[in-house]
Amino acid sequence: MAIIEVSGLTKTFEYYKKQEGLSASLRGLIHREKLLKEAVKGIDFTIERGEMVGFLGPNGAGKTTTLKMLSGILFPTGGKASVMGYVPWERKKAFKMRFAIVMGQKSQLWWDLPASESLALNRHIYELDEAAYRRSVDELTELLDVKDLLGVQVRRLSLGERMKMELIASLLHKPEVMFLDEPTIGLDLISQQRIRDFLRYYNTQTQTTVILTSHYTSDIQDLCKRTIVIGDGQLVYDGPLMQINSLFGDRKLLKISLSEPIDCEQLNRFGTVRSCDSLQAVLEVDRGSVRETASEVLEKLPVVDFNIEDIPIEEGITHLYQRGLDHAHT
Amino acid sequence: MKQILTAIKKHLILWGILMKNSLMSQLEYRVNFYTGMAMELGYLLAKTVYIIVIYKAGIPINGLSPDEVLVFFGTYMIVTASYAGIYASNFWGMSDQVRNGDLDLLLVKPVSTQFILTLKRSDLSCVIIDVGTGIAAVAIGLSRLKLSVGILSILGYIGYVLAGSVVGYALFLLPQLLTFWFVKTEAVSALVDSFWDFNNMPMGIYNRAIQSVGVFLIPIFVVTNFPALFILRRMEPLYAVWGILCPVLLLTLASLAFRFSLKRYASASS
């Protein structure tokens, strides 16, 4: 049985139209125009134990709302979900003891105290015995290389160090399912990499099921074999991230640098010209004909340097969102 | 039953840790700590002038001698410690926690959300000042009255003080729940805060109608008047029973209202 099953999950919330000016505010006391926003519009997926799945999507696509429903913070407007056999929004204690959620922009740590105090509090919240708790803390601080920082007030830690502490605080009770909402937001590249390495290692070691949202595609590309793309509240893709581009035809990019200026018109016969500024050009060509085209280009043009690259994954994703939106409008 | 006891034990331990953490956080900001004490002393002065008036007037007030009024005042200070030191600041902070989404991280913890949201922070510097002066005032009042108090009276008094604190907690939590409907509740907070002072004076100064409302409908007088009535042996039997029932009923009501509000949060927010 899958550890997470979601079907037809929907979330609609009401909000009020805010108007400018005092008189509008006063009128708002009596009557406010109620608007409905469909944040999540019936999504379905299942996740198996031990999987690490990425949620991708632009801001406001419904990623966080979905995670909040799966953690029981929000009630859905419709649809079903089961996590480890529990209905999350029933908020059973047994359920809460077995999962964790980390949100990159929110902290469960006490700002003015050393992180160790927050960890000790979590020990009692999750009813861990002293020995198991010690072992977890030792292990995790070792892995994340923050052993010396346990006694430092959280407010004096760097953003990356703080995120590591957040992760430790959330993993003490060895959750079977973990939701990570933008865990690397605002971190520098090295910290991002450290966190990623840790998550990968932890996932393989413990078989913890992980759902990760991020708008850094590289996070997900690095960590998740499977990606779920959400656009405008709908599931628009579910599969390996690397295959997204194949949805839009298997194409490659041919980047060339030239020794002398050429007429951009000349390039049209090799493929789709993406950019050309007389000394540099980027061509889009079919994967199958890359070799021939490349050699032809080398032969015909004064090329000093050239490169063959995949189309950036972000482009495929942008296409996906676009398609999701078009769907919504037709 | 056993489960409930374990849960209670767990929450008491957590409460102890939360208090310790709050104190440690406070001590990080020494200036705030000391000036906070100074402010509490200022408020204490503002309350003490009422007692000065009573003693200077030197006449019984609706049958209560100034020394008896002093016992009421001291009791008021003792229970105010629970208000100022333990739950009020959490209540004022609730709207922030709801607004910025800190509540989300509390909701996923395997503890009572109401517990952690309303008792997370405490301010022990207030407690020391309020309890200290309160006990002193009660002791002075009782000794001047030459009232002998046995161990049972003291235990009963402590019981009614605790019951009063629970009533205060529930009574002042209810209006704060509006924060789940309206983002800004500063006006409610300011108004409700001054409502606490109704206990500043013995309820005997009010007319019968206000007394009944304040005892049974909006039980503000149960909070600090009841313990004083008890130790002064002026408590009617009906009040003695109500003083025990009221905290149970009101806490249940507050708890139901809290759950209802939380449902609203989970359904309406994004």
Place this chain on the structure above:
Amino acid sequence: MLIHKYLRAYTIGLVSALEYRANFAIGMLSAAFPILIQVYMWNAIYGSSETMFNRSYCQMIAYTVLAAITSRLIRAGFEYEINDDIKNGGLSKFVIRPVGYLPYRMSCFLGQKTGHLVAGLLLLTASIGIISIIFHTAVVSLTGVVLFLPAIALAFILNFMIFFCVGMWAFWLSEIGFLFEAVRIVIIVLSGGIFPLDIFGPTIQRILSFLPFYYTVNFPVDVLCGVIDTSAIPFAFAVQAAWIVLLTGFSALLWKCGSGKYLAAGG
């Protein structure tokens, strides 16, 4: 035209006051419960006697209501802005520019308070009317009203000066915490904002009459209600004025030492 600069500060204050309107309204509204409590307390105390603390029952009730409104009417609050200016470098422009910090703050304060003054005076008038109707007697006389206006004006300036000096403490204190709040509460008590100072007995009252606080709330309200001997009023006006001059001088001294320290610290 020096005055134009301050006119501008005044309008800045006026605009920000619009944002603080709600706070002012809440402040006034939260006066309702303490007034109610005190009125019932006086009911109980006056049950057995006619006059007490130099006042009849009716005068005491009038004092309770009018003092509560007056103390909120003159209430400062800019001491936090002064602290902010000192801590966050907002003061630099005053050290350089030929705009005096005191007149600037005063203009801002007046701007913030214009609306409050109008609302507060209306509230005072309404309260006087209601109390007079309830007791079937005029609680104020015409002379009282006429003399009240200069008294409240001076009280307003005096209270400003008191809190201006308090705000200057920020030069020497690295953190303020709740200090201003503590000071404010003590000052409310000492100014008669809760009870008339007569309750402290003649000795303490005499001592308190040497301090400026009495002249910010207790004195103007007593003038309004005609509790003070008319013959004593000119002297009290003189004391009000003297305190204003004294505190202005003191604030200049504080400013001189403080801003010197501020500049030395590199602003």
